[in-house]
Amino acid sequence: xxxxxxxxxxxxxxxxxxxxxxxxxxxxxxxxxxxxxxxxxxxxxxxxxxxxxxxxxxxxxxxxxxxxxxxxxxxxxxxxxxxxxxxxxxxxxxxxxxxxxxxxxxxxxxxxxxxxxxxxxxxxxxxxxxxxxxxxxxxxxxxxxxxxxxxxxxxxxxxxxxxxxxxxxxxxxxxxxxxxxxxxxxxxxxxxxxxxxxxxxxxxxxxxxxxxxxxxxxxxxxxxxxxxxxxxxxxxxxxxxxxxxxxxxxxxxxxxxxxxxxxxxxxxxxxxxxxxxxxxxxxxxxxxxxxxxxxxxxxxxxxxxxxxxxxxxxxxxxxxxxxxxxxxxxxxxxxxxxxxxxxxxxxxxxxxxxxxxxxxxxxxxxxxxxxxxxxxxxxxxxxxxxxxxxxxxxxxxxxxxxxxxxxxxxxxxxxxxxxxxxxxxxxxxxxxxxxxxxxxxxxxxxxxxxxxxxxxxxxxxxxxxxxxxxxxxxxxxxxxxxxxxxxxxxxxxxxxxxxxxxxxxxxxxxxxxxxxxxxxxxxxxxxxxxxxxxxxxxxxxxxxxxxxxxxxxxxxxxxxxxxxxxxxxxxxxxxxxxxxxxxxxxxxxxxxxxxxxxxxxxxxxxxxxxxxxxxxxxxxxxxxxxxxxxxxxxxxxxxxxxxxxxxxxxxxxxxxxxxxxxxxxxxxxxxxxxxxxxxxxxxxxxxxxxxxxxxxxxxxxxxx
Numbered sequence: 001x002x003x004x005x006x007x008x009x010x011x012x013x014x015x016x017x018x019x020x021x022x023x024x025x026x027x028x029x030x031x032x033x034x035x036x037x038x039x040x041x042x043x044x045x046x047x048x049x050x051x052x053x054x055x056x057x058x059x060x061x062x063x064x065x066x067x068x069x070x071x072x073x074x075x076x077x078x079x080x081x082x083x084x085x086x087x088x089x090x091x092x093x094x095x096x097x098x099x100x101x102x103x104x105x106x107x108x109x110x111x112x113x114x115x116x117x118x119x120x121x122x123x124x125x126x127x128x129x130x131x132x133x134x135x136x137x138x139x140x141x142x143x144x145x146x147x148x149x150x151x152x153x154x155x156x157x158x159x160x161x162x163x164x165x166x167x168x169x170x171x172x173x174x175x176x177x178x179x180x181x182x183x184x185x186x187x188x189x190x191x192x193x194x195x196x197x198x199x200x201x202x203x204x205x206x207x208x209x210x211x212x213x214x215x216x217x218x219x220x221x222x223x224x225x226x227x228x229x230x231x232x233x234x235x236x237x238x239x240x241x242x243x244x245x246x247x248x249x250x251x252x253x254x255x256x257x258x259x260x261x262x263x264x265x266x267x268x269x270x271x272x273x274x275x276x277x278x279x280x281x282x283x284x285x286x287x288x289x290x291x292x293x294x295x296x297x298x299x300x301x302x303x304x305x306x307x308x309x310x311x312x313x314x315x316x317x318x319x320x321x322x323x324x325x326x327x328x329x330x331x332x333x334x335x336x337x338x339x340x341x342x343x344x345x346x347x348x349x350x351x352x353x354x355x356x357x358x359x360x361x362x363x364x365x366x367x368x369x370x371x372x373x374x375x376x377x378x379x380x381x382x383x384x385x386x387x388x389x390x391x392x393x394x395x396x397x398x399x400x401x402x403x404x405x406x407x408x409x410x411x412x413x414x415x416x417x418x419x420x421x422x423x424x425x426x427x428x429x430x431x432x433x434x435x436x437x438x439x440x441x442x443x444x445x446x447x448x449x450x451x452x453x454x455x456x457x458x459x460x461x462x463x464x465x466x467x468x469x470x471x472x473x474x475x476x477x478x479x480x481x482x483x484x485x486x487x488x489x490x491x492x493x494x495x496x497x498x499x500x501x502x503x504x505x506x507x508x509x510x511x512x513x514x515x516x517x518x519x520x521x522x523x524x525x526x527x528x529x530x531x532x533x534x535x536x537x538x539x540x541x542x543x544x545x546x547x548x549x550x551x552x553x554x555x556x557x558x559x560x561x562x563x564x565x566x567x568x569x570x571x572x573x574x575x576x577x578x579x580x581x582x583x584x585x586x587x588x589x590x591x592x593x594x595x596x597x598x599x600x601x602x603x604x605x606x607x608x609x610x611x612x613x614x615x616x617x618x619x620x621x622x623x624x625x626x627x628x629x630x631x632x633x634x635x636x637x638x639x640x641x642x643x644x645x646x647x648x649x650x651x652x653x654x655x656x657x658x659x660x661x662x663x664x665x666x667x668x669x670x671x672x673x674x675x676x677x678x679x680x681x682x683x684x685x686x687x688x689x690x691x692x693x694x695x696x697x698x699x700x701x702x703x704x
Contacts, residue, residue: 005138005329008035009609011591015264017246017614018070018098020212021205022264025050028061029074029094033126033143036135039103039203040265042210043322045135046163047203048143049126049181052094052107054078055119059092069242071097082113089113092121098246100214102203109188110196117190121199125182127156127163133325136266143180148172154182160209167201211322211336212249212269215258219245220292221285222658222665226626229652229672232580232588233629239588240622243614244282250292251320254299257292260620263592263612270320272297272344273406274617277554280351281620283358284627286660290355291364297348298371302339302378307396310339314378316348317341318404330410333399342383342393342404343430345375346437353440356447359636359662359682369448376441376456379434386424389466390485391434394423405430406555407498407533411540412547413484416493418539426485429498431467432505435460439506447637464507476537480519495519495535497555503562517568520559520575523598529582529605530556531575532596543596543606550608552593553579557621564628564646572628573650579625581605590618629654630668631676634661634685641681644690648674661685 013024013036020042025031031038031050039047052059059076067073074094082089093108111117130141144156154165154172167184174182186199223241226234249261249270261267262274279293302315310318318341325334334340352372356365383391393404403412405427413421438460442453471481473491481499482491499516502508508516520526524535530551534541541549556579563572578599583590585604591613595606612618631645641661647654647670657667664682678687 007136007138007610010036010265010613011607011609011611013037014064014072014074015613016070016072016096016098016103017243017264017268018100019214019247019249019261019268020210021098021100021102021214022268023047023096023098023103024265025096027064028059028076029064029072029096030058036265038130038135040132040268041101041161041205042207042212043132043269044159044161044207045128045130045132045141046161046205047103047125047165048128048130049124050105051124052076052092053122053124054081054092054109056122062091066239066242067095067097069245070099071095078119081117081119082111083115090117101205101207104202105200107199108196109190109199111190112194113190114192116192117188119188121186121188123167123184123201125154125165125184126180129156129158129161129163131323132266133327137327137329145179146174146182148174148182152184154184160207162206164204164206165201166204167199169199170201209322211252211320212261213252213255215248215250215255219248220258220288221282222660224285224626224656224658226654226656228629228647228654230580230654232584233626233654236580236583236588236590236622237626240590240619243589243619244278244616247614247616247619251296251299254296257295258289259293259296260289260616263615263618266610266612267615270296270317272317272319273341273347276316276344276347276351277558278616278620280347280354281554281557281617281624283354284623284632284659286663287355287358287360290351290358291360294348294352294355294368297344298368300337301371301374305382309335309337310341310395310400311337312339312378312382314345314374314376315339315382316344316375318344318401331399332401334401338400340395340401340404342391342427343406343433345378345383346430346433349375349437349441350433353444356444356637357635358660359634359664362448365444366448369444369450372441372444373450373452376437376452379437380459383434388489389462390426390470391430392424392426392485394425405498407547409546411545413486413492414494414534414538414540414548416495416538421484421486421492422488424487426470426489427498428467428471428481428483429501431463431471432502432507435463435467435507436505438463460506467507475519477519477522479515481516494538494540495525496538497525497531497533497552497559500531500555500559500562503559503566513566514568517563517566517571520563521571526571526574526578527598527600528578528596529585529594529599530578531559534596536598541596544608546593546608549596550593551578551582551596551605553582553590553615553618554621557624561624561628564631565633565644567644569646569650572646576625576628576646576651579621583622586613589614590621591615592618626656630656630659630670631690632659632661632666632668632678636662636682636685639685641678641685641687642690643668643676643678643687645670645674645676648672
């Protein structure tokens with residue numbers, strides 16, 4: 001039997017992150033030379049091993065916990081030391097903290113024994129500088145030989161990266177067999193009657209070729225205080241904001257513009273789609289993150305047609321790496337700056353528009369208007385190669401992403417019978433993003449005195465008619481939008497979560513949105529701990545498929561927010577409960593995705609074994625959920641704020657102090673009857689409360 005080279009699992013690993021550095025180890029605190037364990041810095045594994053021993057024996061792991069936004073705390077026992085009694089009397093606390101350029105650990109050896117304790121504490125190290133894509137594909141990279149210099153110091157260097165470990169007071173063994181597995185050792189002696197000692201070591205990285213670096217200073221967003229009847233809301237928000245703090249990045253050379261790296265460990269860099277969605281979700285906490293994200297991606301906006309990279313004039317970047325990324329098992333060979341995304345350009349336009357509505361100052365918007373013009377030109381000139389009025393994609397290189405929406409795995413676009421669609425592909429939600437971008441772009445052009453608004457509104461209207469004629473099919477639950485159209489313009493007739501992204505884009509009529517809400521509440525999509533990516537009725541469904549049956553945190557959050565904003569309270573509340581139940585099971589650090597198993601079969605969500613955790617748009621989904629709960633929808637240029645809370649009788653009361661509208665702190669209070677009040681709004685903005693109602697379902701009729 002040929003042994004497969006498998007992507008390593010990480011669902012049971014414990015991570016700390018201070019981007020661009022992250023570390024993954026097991027539940028006892030060990031970083032073992034296997035799988036994806038290690039310390040990573042900007043796409044390279046700078047430490048592949050850090051195993052703690054006492055008297056050359058491993059500790060018995062007792063517990064672990066968080067210790068701030070970048071740290072973890074592990075507790076282990078050395079029961080062979082100390083008093084010969086049932087109760088343990090010697091423990092070791094291991095405090096790990098990620099920094100922007102490395103890692104620190106503090107080892108506290110604590111004795112309550114009546115006898116003296118004498119032991120040798122050691123850390124076995126290793127460094128392979130493996131590229132993240134090699135680790136992701138299950139590949140193995142040989143450990144490098146270490147060099148020693150000053151006392152207590154170990155160094156490695158290759159490929160322009162220099163790694164240094166310093167350990168005050170430690171002896172270093174790094175010769176012979178230890179050349180690739182150097183050991184730090186400290187003698188420890190504690191007196192009878194108890195005592196403790198503290199040992200420290202740290203890792204630092206010099207990486208001048210890294211394309212991303214960690215920003216200095218505090219996060220660009222507020223940290224609101226939340227009081228809620230459902231305490232899971234506050235717990236999820238607190239943990240998510242800690243995770244987001246750890247994911248902040250800037251491009252090398254432009255430290256003033258902060259964006260969120262997509263996720264640990266695979267995607268801790270600039271991803272157009274992920275960074276844009278995360279910044280959009282974070283708007284209730286301020287517009288600074290949105291402004292930084294918009295500027296970073298504007299600087300990378302495409303200027304020429306290049307099939308090798310997917311670049312086109314006006315197009316927004318998909319992914320930025322330090323070097324070419326090769327994943328042979330997937331047939332991928334991606335350039336360092338890759339533009340293979342069909343939706344990021346529209347999402348850039350929509351973020352600019354929404355940030356304007358939340359109060360991004362005109363002096364920050366005006367420099368971005370030329371990039372807006374270019375993005376709209378891409379939508380008009382390059383997004384529809386066959387001229388049928390719909391946005392489509394195809395990889396022409398044979399080694400790029402075959403699917404270029406957010407569901408970008410190779411098998412993501414399937415018919416109801418399970419067969420794969422053939423490119424070019426016209427995705428349903430992408431037409432919604434395009435419609436929204438055309439309307440939003442027109443509004444910005446009008447507001448800033450630039451020509452062209454009316455043609456873009458006409459473009460949007462034509463797109464809506466084309467979608468209505470092409471996408472609606474008959475399904476088990478009545479009319480439904482297809483997932484996509486294939487090469488022959490056949491509707492890809494599976495029922496998927498993609499249709500939820502159409503809510504609020506303006507592409508659908510009110511009756512059509514109501515039918516979509518009805519589809520989204522069927523057990524086939526909503527029977528798990530959130531919204532399944534594909535219904536259980538479809539032949540391609542698998543609960544642990546990456547995009548065909550799993551549940552994605554951000555996907556559920558986006559759809560429940562769209563349902564809430566459109567007035568479909570019951571549907572939104574059902575997804576909210578699923579998401580909060582999942583959050584509780586994952587200790588409120590939400591993963592990228594998890595299994596789509598039915599709640600009646602498994603009483604907790606099943607982890608997806610290779611999911612990023614933390615992940616930017618998963619964590620930012622907590623803020624989007626909070627916005628839906630409070631129902632805060634501002635229009636600063638229009639001078640109004642609509643209040644339409646999801647909180648109330650079902651979700652309970654909620655008070656949030658520290659949301660931001662036009663950079664002004666705002667407090668929203670929603671009582672148990674669903675009545676909302678806002679205080680602190682900047683003048684002359686006027687709140688407009690909306691009485692909670694439930695939209696009644698109707699069934700639209702369509703030509704198909």
